[in-house]
Amino acid sequence: MGTSNTVKYAYIVARVRAMKGKLIPKDMFPKFINMEIPEITRFIGESEYKKDVDELGKKYKGTDLFEHALNQNLALTYRKLMEVSQDEANYLITEYLRYWDIWNIKTILRGKFSGANEEEILEDVVSAGQLRYRDLTEFARIQTVEGVIAALSKTTYYPAIAGYKGVLAEIENNLDKLYYTGLVAAGINSKDKLFSKFLRTEIDLKNLKILFRMKRAEMEREEILKLLIPGGIELKESDLTRLASLAFPEFVRALEEYSYWEAIRDISNDLNSLTNIETRLDKYGILYATRISYYYPLSILPVLDYIVSKKIEVDNLRMIVRGKETKLSEDTIKAHLVM
Amino acid sequence: MVADAGMIAIGAGIAVGLCGIGAAMGEQAIGAAAVGAMAEDEKFFGKGLLMTVIPESIAIFGLVVALILLFVFNV
Structure with a gap:
């Protein structure tokens, strides 16, 4: 630096x-x-x-x-x-905050899908990404899911939503993958290893949440693998494939090998509540972010x-x-x- | 004698100059951080100012060395 x-x-x-x-x-x-x-x-x-x-x-x-x-x-x-912020910091912050574009697109699409009105949709949007509140208001006014997708055709998010066939979960998953792929690329472009480290840990935590949810819902291995995001720091693709194919009790035992076990160790006897697990993983994420931000004080962390x-x-x-x-x-x- | 005096004067100049550059390099990051903190909270003005001028002591060391050279050797 x-x-x-x-x-x-x-x-x-x-x-x-x-x-x-x-x-x-x-x-x-x-x-x-x-x-x-x-x-x-x-x-x-x-x-x-x-x-x-x-x-x-x-x-x-x-x-x-x-x-x-x-x-x-x-x-x-x-x-x-x-x-x-300037230069590299600005680039990384902007890319990271695209999360809110994804959030807003999902909110609007879900709103349209479930027949919510404009006001109800706008209550949940956070215009912190590249899409301005004015644009989001315009999208929220459109009547149908297909209409919103067409209105988004000039944005970078269109490839993820273009293939909509009536199943929102599919395009939501595509949006998540598009976001994280973009972020991994931003980490590589900026050559900022610390950003990549932070991001890859976040991907791991996100994958763990998906795994817990899907395991609870007893989803098939292939279905789970479609949802998982590649690029994690500890949970590589081979780990994800292995974890996805295990039954819930074995899956929990297999997690002991990873550092994320610390986050859920104290509730390992009672993993019935997904809320509890997700709250613990979020807490782990925030503590991790704070800890490494003190290790590297003059960085993006x-x-x-x-x-x-x-x-x-x-x-x-x-x-x-x-x-x-x-x-x-x-x-x-x-x-x-x-x- | 004149040549010696010249060398001492150049030495004094280098001492002050390099120390000034060193102090400036230290101050630029501290100054930027102080301005950043002050932009959020004006209460940081006093602390920020104090932190920003701390590297100035390096410039004073240079000045002291220059004065020693000039006065001890009676240039």
């Missing part, structure tokens, strides 16, 4: 470290569980989300206001990262760590408020939080 790169990373890293310092402390989340929704909204309205809550307060109320404020804040925060931490904060807040709204028990809400 040359001097100029060090300087560029010094700027963006110091900035995201300051931004990370403003995230809601982890010990606040258990307190939120004991609060009522108006209290949480008031707390959020006095925090970093103030501007978003004030701005959207006239248009939305209650949990809708909460949801929109969180999404807008998340989108603006990520957009800011793209705007304040602290930025990626912040991106992950911010998403987890928003997810946790959303989980608490939605959980409270639907009168879920405190224990259930707590089980879904990544802390």
Whole structure:
């Protein structure tokens, strides 16, 4: 890394470290569980989300206001990262944040598939990728899935969705694969080994989640292999093939060979709850991101760590408020939080 | 004698010059980081300023060496 790169990373890293310092402390989340929704909204309205809550307060109320404020804040925060970064950092952040384009396309397609209206769809979009809110609004106005796909024909995501034959799961899987293939290529283009290392660990965690879900659903090996994403750091293609062909108890035992076992070791006797497993894997991911960001302070890793931490904060807040709204028990809400 | 004085003066110049370049190289990354932190939170102004000027001590070392050369050898 040359001097100029060090300087560029010094700027963006110091900035995201300051931004990370403003995230809601982890010990606040258990307190939120004991609060009522108006209290949480008031707390959020006095925090970093103030501007978003004030701005959207006239248009939305209650949990809708909460949801929109969180999404807008998340989108603006990520957009800011793209705007304040330069060269390699900017390229890697932009590529990484294409996740939200994939998220938004999936949300709109699912919305259209299930007959949701424009407002309901827009409640869940986060315009943090390359597709702007204006574009997303246009897509959400289109009536059919086929219409949305046609409208996306000029985007880079079209190859993944062009072959739609009435099964959304298939094109969603194609979108995920397109995203991760693009990211792996970005890691190779930038020659940033740290980015690749982070990314490949993320692919492993994603594959593990898919494996757990599919094993629970007792899917066939071939069906599972179609969904898995190649390029993981520990779970190579041969490992994935082996794990996909094992029955659930053997699959769990086989995981002991990998470092990810640490994430689920303490719940290994009770792996009935997918939520528990996924929460543990998310927690492993965030701890891993934080740990390696301290090993390599002047690199892209602290930025990626912040991106992950911010998403987890928003997810946790959303989980608490939605959980409270639907009168879920405190224990259930707590089980879904990544802390 | 004149040639000796010239060499001492060049030595003093090199000491100040190289130390200045070294300090600048240190300061560029610290300065960039300080500006980044300040952009997010103005409270970092004091700390940022302090951290940015720390490499200046290297320039002072150069200046001290240059003064020693000039005064000790009575150029």
